[in-house]
Amino acid sequence: MVDMSVKIAGVEFPNPVIAASGTYGNGECYTDLYPLSKLGGISCKGMTIEPKLGNPPPRIAESYSGILNSVGLQNIGVHGFVEYYLPTLKEEGNVIIANVAGATIDDYVAAVEVLDASDVDMIELNISCPNVKQGGASWGISCEGAASVTSAVRRATKKPLIVKLTPNVTDITAIAKAAEAEGADCISLINTLLGMRIDVKTRRPILKNNVGGLSGPAVFPVAVRMVWQCHNAVNIPIIGMGGISTAEDAIEMMLAGASAVQMGTAIFTDPYSPLKVIDGIEEYMEENGIKSLSEIVGQVKPW
Amino acid sequence: MSFFCGKYPIIEKRTLAKGIYSVVIDAPELADEAEAGQFANIGVQGFTLRRPISICQIDKEHGTLRFVFEVRGKGTYALAQLSEGDSLDVLGPLGRGFNIPEGKKIIVVGGGIGVPPLLEISRETSSMCTAILGFRDYTRIILNDEFEEFGTKTILCTDDGSVGVHGLVTAPLEEELKSGNYALVCACGPEPMIKAVIKTCEAHNVPCQVSLEQRMGCGVGACVVCSCMTVRNGREYYSRVCKDGPVFNAEEVRFNG
Numbered sequence: 027m028v029d030m031s032v033k034i035a036g037v038e039f040p041n042p043v044i045a046a047s048g049t050y051g052n053g054e055c056y057t058d059l060y061p062l063s064k065l066g067g068i069s070c071k072g073m074t075i076e077p078k079l080g081n082p083p084p085r086i087a088e089s090y091s092g093i094l095n096s097v098g099l100q101n102i103g104v105h106g107f108v109e110y111y112l113p114t115l116k117e118e119g120n121v122i123i124a125n126v127a128g129a130t131i132d133d134y135v136a137a138v139e140v141l142d143a144s145d146v147d148m149i150e151l152n153i154s155c156p157n158v159k160q161g162g163a164s165w166g167i168s169c170e171g172a173a174s175v176t177s178a179v180r181r182a183t184k185k186p187l188i189v190k191l192t193p194n195v196t197d198i199t200a201i202a203k204a205a206e207a208e209g210a211d212c213i214s215l216i217n218t219l220l221g222m223r224i225d226v227k228t229r230r231p232i233l234k235n236n237v238g239g240l241s242g243p244a245v246f247p248v249a250v251r252m253v254w255q256c257h258n259a260v261n262i263p264i265i266g267m268g269g270i271s272t273a274e275d276a277i278e279m280m281l282a283g284a285s286a287v288q289m290g291t292a293i294f295t296d297p298y299s300p301l302k303v304i305d306g307i308e309e310y311m312e313e314n315g316i317k318s319l320s321e322i323v324g325q326v327k328p329w
Numbered sequence: 330m331s332f333f334c335g336k337y338p339i340i341e342k343r344t345l346a347k348g349i350y351s352v353v354i355d356a357p358e359l360a361d362e363a364e365a366g367q368f369a370n371i372g373v374q375g376f377t378l379r380r381p382i383s384i385c386q387i388d389k390e391h392g393t394l395r396f397v398f399e400v401r402g403k404g405t406y407a408l409a410q411l412s413e414g415d416s417l418d419v420l421g422p423l424g425r426g427f428n429i430p431e432g433k434k435i436i437v438v439g440g441g442i443g444v445p446p447l448l449e450i451s452r453e454t455s456s457m458c459t460a461i462l463g464f465r466d467y468t469r470i471i472l473n474d475e476f477e478e479f480g481t482k483t484i485l486c487t488d489d490g491s492v493g494v495h496g497l498v499t500a501p502l503e504e505e506l507k508s509g510n511y512a513l514v515c516a517c518g519p520e521p522m523i524k525a526v527i528k529t530c531e532a533h534n535v536p537c538q539v540s541l542e543q544r545m546g547c548g549v550g551a552c553v554v555c556s557c558m559t560v561r562n563g564r565e566y567y568s569r570v571c572k573d574g575p576v577f578n579a580e581e582v583r584f585n586g
Binding site: 055089 | 334547
């Protein structure tokens with residue numbers, strides 16, 4: 027038996043596979059198939075200080091090896107999360123990560139203060155949601171924005187803080203450095219890439235929001251590249267995500283510099299895919315005599 | 330109610346009309362859990378998203394489920410290439426089905442590919458059920474003989490009058506609601522039909538349950554993409570068609586939300 031555990035910002039995950047925010051609800055949706063405890067952790071559905079209605083439907087469009095979504099952060103609010111979902115999550119899951127979004131810095135801080143007083147293990151700051159008119163990704167597309175929200179939130183919590191980055195920028199490493207400088211314990215990337223699909227019969231965009239975030243295998247090489255660039259730019263750990271659907275993908279992401287991975291869209295295609303990835307990583311470790319996953323993080327040998 | 334995910338053998342495949350197929354799978358644990366109006370999210374090799382398809386018939390005794398689907402795009406086209414002996418990648422049964430009162434007379438109203446999920450209600454309620462089925466023209470008619478075989482009075486309508494009543498399902502629905510003492514109307518079909526059925530039921534003060542469609546992701550309530558505007562306790566919010574539906578009480582649905 028190999029040791030699949032990983033430690034990020036002092037938090038121990040029994041394995042490196044985490045369900046990505048917005049793809050796994052608050053852990054309640056797949057328990058008919060397998061217990062939440064099989065996953066290393068879960069990043070819960072993005073939450074805001076007040077409940078949020080989200081965007082009008084249709085909110086999803088299929089694309090080549092991927093999907094576009096424009097949910098727009100529909101959620102029951104941080105108080106609802108703490109009251110209704112967190113007790114069960116703590117009981118049934120491993121590492122519980124609260125993903126937080128907001129329109130203003132005050133919104134972020136208010137939500138994080140509630141979570142700081144709760145049982146969540148980590149906070150993932152969502153400064154990268156492409157589907158909301160105010161806030162969301164607008165914080166994540168400039169170094170000043172990323173720095174100011176990270177710094178404000180850092181003062182509001184002692185919990186390990188992950189900053190989730192958007193790929194829709196010219197230089198993601200500059201944003202990563204800004205987050206690191208303001209006290210982020212970890213960065214996670216990538217959120218979705220802004221995209222669009224049009225129905226050629228009606229000449230209407232398929233998404234009612236016109237544009238939405240692209241995820242799935244289509245974005246995987248972009249994610250690997252960005253994780254690698256960030257790994258070369260910062261000294262804090264990275265959680266890699268974006269189109270991971272197989273164990274090989276996950277290992278590739280770790281070689282690029284990720285200490286753990288998140289999976290999302292692949293779960294829609296195959297709900298068992300996270301478990302298959304965990305098994306596949308274990309097999310790879312056994313076959314290659316790897317005792318700890320830290321041995322492979324960032325170990326790509328660039329030309 | 331719980332759901333499963335796995336590959337189940339196709340034991341029968343038939344063509345019902347051009348581009349419309351009937352597939353029966355051997356899936357005892359799914360049949361055991363399934364209820365009329367529920368659906369399954371069917372995986373298609375080479376596609377990221379599963380295709381939500383309503384359950385047409387449930388045979389708990391023989392452990393089978395039947396789906397009827399129409400080829401709408403590349404994914405359903407790929408599904409239509411499967412044949413007996415192949416396996417179907419099924420996540421299901423999912424969602425909330427119809428809530429049918431026992432021993433009461435009911436009407437089911439279906440339009441086009443909205444007809445299949447109503448057949449299970451007919452099988453369960455037989456002569457207590459009246460079916461009003463609308464199709465574009467005679468080439469698109471499916472399953473009407475099966476409703477009749479289950480002992481359900483079946484009224485056919487076509488848009489072009491090529492068979493049965495010429496025109497919309499709402500005219501015969503109006504007639505039935507006037508003459509009979511019905512406890513419930515269940516509807517599934519295109520949105521304009523659903524809206525017209527709800528209006529007719531309101532006029533006659535008869536409860537109505539509607540099965541809705543929306544572009545779907547996970548199918549199990551996790552991703553919140555398949556939303557429809559609903560009102561509960563005086564508050565408007567987006568419900569999930571996959572988890573809170575696909576069947577809703579008509580009075581809680583807000584169209585164009």
